[in-house]
Amino acid sequence: MGTDLELTIGPPAHGGFCVSRHEGRVVFVRHTLPGERVIARVTEGGESSRFLRADAVAVLDASPDRVEPVCRHAGPPRTDGSGGCGGCDWQHASLPAQRRLAAAVVAEQFQRLAGLEVPVVVQPVPGDVAGFEWRTRVEFAVSPSGRAGLRPARSHDLIPLEECPISHPRVLESLVLQADWRDSRAVDVIAPSDGETVVVPIPRRRAEQPRTVPIVREKVTTPAGEWSYAVSARGFWQVHPGAAATFVTRVMEVLAPRHGDRVLDLYAGVGLFALPLAEAVGETGSVIAVEGDAIACKQARVNGASQPQITVIEGRVETELASLGSQLGSQPVDLVVLDPPRSGAGRDVMAALCARGPRVIAYVACDPAAVARDTAYAMEHGYRLAELTAYDAFPMTHHVECIAVLVPA
Ligand SMILES: C[S@@+](CC[C@H](N)C(=O)[O-])C[C@H]1O[C@@H](n2cnc3c(N)ncnc32)[C@H](O)[C@@H]1O
Known part of the structure; x- marks a missing residue:
């Protein structure tokens, strides 16, 4: 800890750092970029550790992608008290470079965890202000x-x-x-x-x-329509002001719901996807929204009150999926959207979903490792990855949102 190492920096890794090596040991280095030579101060690990973590405190050879951070708190901790904030991982990289780094990480996760070579482009979210002013x-x-x-x-x-x-x-x-x-x-x-x-x-x-805890209102406007949602101020809602509309537009485009379809909306929150889906499937269709948080379920019921085709089920997806028979009867499911937390859905949930034979599964993911893993499980059950889009919904940070489209193989 505290030792300075001179390092040549390799590729980015999931989590907001790049990979390097020192005397055969892997070093995860923050605040650097691929191809740079830096002095990195060890922040975690010791003689016997398998790997070290370090922070680039001086840049000897800078990447052409390096820029001066806008915020005084970005970067490694400095003696004048600036730097050290963990909120931004990549403020020292140009925005196009940040998106290339995120794309490389997503592609690497799919390669490693699903054995798939996927070309990935990380797109800006509409309305983005040069990567700033987005945390609502x-x-x-x-x-x-x-x-x-x-x-x-x-x-x-x-x-x-x-x-x-x-x-x-x-x-x-x-x-x-x-x-x-x-x-x-x-x-x-x-x-x-x-x-x-x-x-x-x-x-x-x-x-x-x-x-x-106050209830706030969120409006989502897309070319296909506008929806209004009540959300607990401390409940889940997409943070970037352009994200919710972008994801709704994409999910509706890839699911292409038809009148009368039966849809599952898993990890449904306050019904971001359930409302537009219910409108599209009409009164002869159905949307079953499963959500674990009681307050979010209450808001989802309020938000969907005028659409009787929405049923909100409060419970864990892992357990509720098995008991959905009473709602669905022996009918198969036509479409699924799932938007799990960072840990992903897991093998059993993916198996249960695929067993119901949906035409399309839209997987909205805030963690590329989780969606890559869950795609691999879906592949074991007769589905394939048809498309993958990725969005820079959290600029300056290592987080990236993906929407994977899974269809029967
Ligand atoms: C990423 S948010 C997505 C919410 C919603 N789709 C949206 O975009 O606004 C994930 C949601 O899953 C819920 N959740 C987390 N684990 C769950 C589980 N095991 N079963 C059901 N819901 C869960 C959380 O409460 C949260 O509302």
Whole structure:
């Protein structure tokens, strides 16, 4: 720990770093780019560790993709107190380079975990502002002195923030960075697409919960229609202002629902996909939305109240999928959209889905490793990857959203 190594940097890896080697050992290096020569300070690992983690503190040979970070908190920790924020992984790379790095990581995950060679292009999300001003939902941690901040990578420390250019201007207009949050452990700021910015302080004592969590409204406008959703301010909603509409448009395009179709919407949240799908399948069709969070289910029922063809089931997908017989009878399922958390759906869920023989499965994924793994399980059950699109829905970070289209092989 703390030792400086001179390294030549190799390809990017999943998680916001690049891979290098030192005396035969793998070193995962943050704040560098492929092809660079850097001085990297070891941040994790020792003599007997299988691999080391390090942070590039000086660049000897810079990549042509390197740019000066906009934010003083980006990059490795520096002696003047700047740097060290774990929020942005790639602010030192140009935006086109960030997208190439993300594409390489997605392609590598599919190659390694599904044995597929997939050409990947990471597309910008419409409305993106040069990769900044996109975080409409931020949970800031609070320092002992009451300042809002974010954590360094892989650390419980806290960096009080003076600026955060990836946050939406409406998040910063709440003056969250200037206020004193001494009585709070964290503070959530939510800038919904339809309504005022909301600030929810989270009490210091973990046993206490915020007294009231407001409900915010989100509007999704696509060429095919407009939908409005109520969402708990602390519940799940896509963070980039252009993401929800982009994903709805793509999911509807690839599923191409017909009147009378039976659709499963798994990990449904407040019904982002269920509403447009219900409209498309009409009253003779059905959409069964399965969601584990009770508050999200309540909002999904409110959001879909005018569409009796939507049934919201509260429960874990893993268990509910097995007992859907009563809703579906012996009929097969025509279409599936699933949007699981980072851990993915897993082998059993993918097997159960494929067994119902849908025409198309649209898999919306916030983790490329999970979707690659789950694609491999679907391939074991007679499905193939027909298309893969990837979106830069979290610019400056290593996160990337993918939509995989699986069809019967
Ligand atoms: C990535 S979000 C997607 C939500 C929604 N599709 C959207 O885009 O707004 C994943 C959702 O899955 C839910 N979830 C997580 N694990 C689950 C499980 N095992 N079974 C059911 N729902 C789960 C979470 O509560 C969350 O709402």
